[in-house]
Amino acid sequence: MDWLEGQGYGEDETVLVYFRGTTRAAVADGLTARHRPPFARGEEPAPGEWGVIVHPMLNPSRDDYDDIDYRGLCPEGAELVVFVPNPCIVKAHGPTAYHYRDGRISSCVDYEGAEHVGERWPNALAPLVTAAGLGIGGEFAESPDREQRLTALICEHLGLPALDRAAITVDRELMDDYQ
Numbered sequence: 001m002d003w004l005e006g007q008g009y010g011e012d013e014t015v016l017v018y019f020r021g022t023t024r025a026a027v028a029d030g031l032t033a034r035h036r037p038p039f040a041r042g043e044e045p046a047p048g049e050w051g052v053i054v055h056p057m058l059n060p061s062r063d064d065y066d067d068i069d070y071r072g073l074c075p076e077g078a079e080l081v082v083f084v085p086n087p088c089i090v091k092a093h094g095p096t097a098y099h100y101r102d103g104r105i106s107s108c109v110d111y112e113g114a115e116h117v118g119e120r121w122p123n124a125l126a127p128l129v130t131a132a133g134l135g136i137g138g139e140f141a142e143s144p145d146r147e148q149r150l151t152a153l154i155c156e157h158l159g160l161p162a163l164d165r166a167a168i169t170v171d172r173e174l175m176d177d178y179q
Contacts, residue, residue, distance in 0.1 A: 013057040013086060017070075018160050020050045021078035030073040031055050040170045042163075050081075050161055052168070057084060074100040081158055083151070095147060097154050099125070114150055128157055 015036075019027050024044050031038055031053065038053040045051035074080045080100040094111035107125045110116060115135030117123045126135075133139030134150050143149065154160070 014054050015057050015068075016083040016085070016163075017053045017055065018050045018081040018083075018158075019053065019073075019078065020045060020048065022073070022075060024051050024053065026075075027051075027053055027073055027080075031068070034068050036068060038171075040168050042168050050159070052163065054168075057086070070098065070100055071103045071105065074103050076102050078102070079158075081154070081160060095151075097151070099154075099158060109150070109154060111147055111150055125154065125157065128153060 017027065017031075024041060028038050028041065036055045036057075038055040040054035042052040070080055070082055078101075080098070082098040082100070084096045084098075086095070096111065097107075097109040098105060099107040099109075105122055107123045109123060109125055109129065113136060114129040115123070115126045115138075117126045123129075129135050129150065130138065132149070132153050133141070134146060134153065135141065140146055140149055155162075
C-alpha cells in the first residue's frame with residue numbers, strides 16, 4: 001500500500017484493479033473467493049464509470065503464490081485493468097498491466113518489454129507503446145520515468161481516472177494480516 005501513502009511502490013505486494021461494467025461487490029466477492037480479499041476500495045462507481053479495488057498479490061497463509069485468473073471476474077460487458085507493480089520482488093521484475101474485456105484478455109503489458117506481442121501474450125496496446133517511444137529502442141526506453149510514462153499512457157488510452165487517495169477506504173485490520 002506504499003502508493004496509497006505516497007511512497008512509491010517499494011516492496012509492495014498489492015494489485016490495483018480498475019473495473020467497470022460490473023459492481024464493486026461482484027469484484028470483491030470474486031477476489032475473496034480466490035483468497036485475495038480486497039483491503040482497499042474506492043466508492044461504488046456510477047454506471048459506465050471506473051471503480052477501483054486493491055488486493056494482496058499473494059496469500060502466504062495458504063501457501064498460495066499463484067496468479068489470479070481475472071477472466072472469471074470480468075463478465076460479458078465488463079472491463080478490468082489490473083496493475084501488478086511488483087510481480088516478482090525476488091527477481092526484481094518490473095510492473096505488469098493487464099486489460100480484460102468481456103472475460104478475455106486484450107492486452108498484457110510487461111513493462112520490461114511493453115511492445116511485445118505473442119500468441120499467449122496479447123497486447124492490443126503495443127502499437128501505442130511503440131508510437132510513444134516507450135518500447136525497446138524507443139526514444140524513452142532508458143528514461144528514468146519510463147514506468148510512469150507507460151502507466152500514464154495506459155491510463156489515458158483506457159480512460160482510467162486518477163486515483164483519489166482520499167476516496168479510498170482501507171481495511172487496516174485486513175491489511176495488517178497480510179504484512
